[in-house]
Amino acid sequence: MSTMKAVVFKEPYKVSYEEVERPSDPQAGEAIVRVKACGLCGSDLHPYRGSEAGLRAGTVCGHEFAGTVEEVGAGVELVPGERVAASFTTACGTCWFCTHSLSSRCDNAQLFGWIDEANEGIHGGQAQFVRVPHADGTLMRLPEDVSFEEGVLLGDILSTGYFCAKNALTMLADSNIPPAQLSVAVIGCGPVGLCAVASARMLGFGQIFAIDRVQSRVDTAVKLGAQSQGYETANDGRGVDAVLEVVGAYEALKLSFEIVRMGGVVSSVGVHAHDKGFPVSPGQCYDKNVTFKSGRCPARSLMSEVSQLVKTTDVVRHIISHRVPLAAAAEMYEQFEAQKDGILKVVFDPWA
Numbered sequence: 001m002s003t004m005k006a007v008v009f010k011e012p013y014k015v016s017y018e019e020v021e022r023p024s025d026p027q028a029g030e031a032i033v034r035v036k037a038c039g040l041c042g043s044d045l046h047p048y049r050g051s052e053a054g055l056r057a058g059t060v061c062g063h064e065f066a067g068t069v070e071e072v073g074a075g076v077e078l079v080p081g082e083r084v085a086a087s088f089t090t091a092c093g094t095c096w097f098c099t100h101s102l103s104s105r106c107d108n109a110q111l112f113g114w115i116d117e118a119n120e121g122i123h124g125g126q127a128q129f130v131r132v133p134h135a136d137g138t139l140m141r142l143p144e145d146v147s148f149e150e151g152v153l154l155g156d157i158l159s160t161g162y163f164c165a166k167n168a169l170t171m172l173a174d175s176n177i178p179p180a181q182l183s184v185a186v187i188g189c190g191p192v193g194l195c196a197v198a199s200a201r202m203l204g205f206g207q208i209f210a211i212d213r214v215q216s217r218v219d220t221a222v223k224l225g226a227q228s229q230g231y232e233t234a235n236d237g238r239g240v241d242a243v244l245e246v247v248g249a250y251e252a253l254k255l256s257f258e259i260v261r262m263g264g265v266v267s268s269v270g271v272h273a274h275d276k277g278f279p280v281s282p283g284q285c286y287d288k289n290v291t292f293k294s295g296r297c298p299a300r301s302l303m304s305e306v307s308q309l310v311k312t313t314d315v316v317r318h319i320i321s322h323r324v325p326l327a328a329a330a331e332m333y334e335q336f337e338a339q340k341d342g343i344l345k346v347v348f349d350p351w352a
Contacts, residue, residue: 004127006060007060007326008020008058009047009061022129023131028074029075033129036067036351037065038062038066038125040332040345041062056119059123060127062126064155065085069082072135085146085303086132090133090138091301104299110122128351146307152347158195158315160297163297163299164245167265168242171291172241179205183208183241185208185209185231185234185244188212190344194221202313207227209230209240216342217344239262243264248273249270249274256268262288268293320347324346324348324349
C-alpha cells in the first residue's frame with residue numbers, strides 16, 4: 001500500500017497530520033491530482049467546532065486545492081502533468097444544473113473533505129494527493145499566468161465573493177442606476193468578504209463599505225477599495241443599495257436587512273450553520289420591497305470568469321497571511337479558530 005501525508009479529522013477541535021493511504025488506480029472519469037497548494041477555509045471550522053455534525057473520523061480534510069494531474073482514468077481528457085485547480089464541490093459538467101451555470105447543484109455533486117458516518121463521500125485536498133471524480137467537469141486547467149496559490153482561491157473563496165457581488169448587481173439591474181452610483185456594504189471582512197470587496201470594485205460599484213468587528217480586516221478592505229465608515233448616510237440616509245453578507249451568522253443577516261434601503265438587495269453567501277431561523281418575517285420583506293438572494297456558489301461555473309479578478313487586482317497579496325507546511329495544520333486550525341496573530345488565510349505546502 002502506498003501512503004502519503006494528509007490532515008485527518010479526528011473529533012471536534014482535533015485534526016491530525018498523519019500517514020494515510022495514497023489514492024491510486026483512478027477509475028473511469030477520475031483523476032489523481034498531486035497537490036501543490038491547499039487552503040484552510042472558514043467553512044472547515046464548522047465541523048472542526050462541531051457546529052456541523054456528521055463528519056466521519058478519519059476523513060481527509062479540506063476542499064481548496066490546486067496541483068498537477070498525476071494519473072487519469074478511462075475517458076478523461078486531462079493528461080498527466082497539466083496544471084489544474086479544483087472547485088470545492090465536484091461537478092459532472094453534463095447534467096442540467098452544470099449546463100445552466102449552477103455547478104454547485106450538480107446532480108452528482110460531492111463536497112471534498114466530507115465523508116459521512118455512513119461512509120459516503122470523498123476525501124479532501126489537505127493532502128499530497130487527491131482522487132477527483134468527474135475530473136473533466138471538476139478541474140479547470142490553470143492558465144500559465146495563474147499560480148497554484150491563486151488556483152486554490154479560485155476554486156472557492158474568490159468565486160464565492162464574486163458570486164455574492166455579481167448577484168447583487170444583477171438583482172439591481174432593473175433600477176436603471178449606473179453601477180458607479182450604487183452603494184454596497186460588505187458584512188464580514190474575512191477572506192470571502194475581502195474577495196467580495198475586490199469583486200464589487202471590479203464590477204464597478206461606486207461606494208463599498210466594510211463592516212467587521214476586527215479592525216485589521218477593515219483596514220485590509222480599505223486597501224482593496226472600501227470605506228471604513230459612512231454606510232449609515234448612504235443615499236441621503238435611505239440605506240445602501242445592496243448588502244453582501246458573508247458571515248453566516250444570524251446577527252449579520254439581521255443587520256443586512258436593517259441597513260439596506262427600500263427596494264435594495266441582500267445577497268448572502270454565508271453558511272448559516274445555526275438553528276436561530278430567519279431574522280425577518282415575510283411581511284417585513286414585503287414592507288421594504290427587499291430582494292433576498294442566497295445559495296452555495298457554483299464555483300466551477302465561475303472559475304474561468306473569476307480568473308480575471310486574479311489578473312486585474314492584488315486581492316491575493318492582501319488575503320494570504322500564512323504560508324506554512326501542511327505539517328503545521330493542527331496549529332493553524334487552532335489559531336484560525338481563535339483568530340490569533342492576525343491570521344486571515346492559510347495556504348499549505350504539502351511537500352515542505
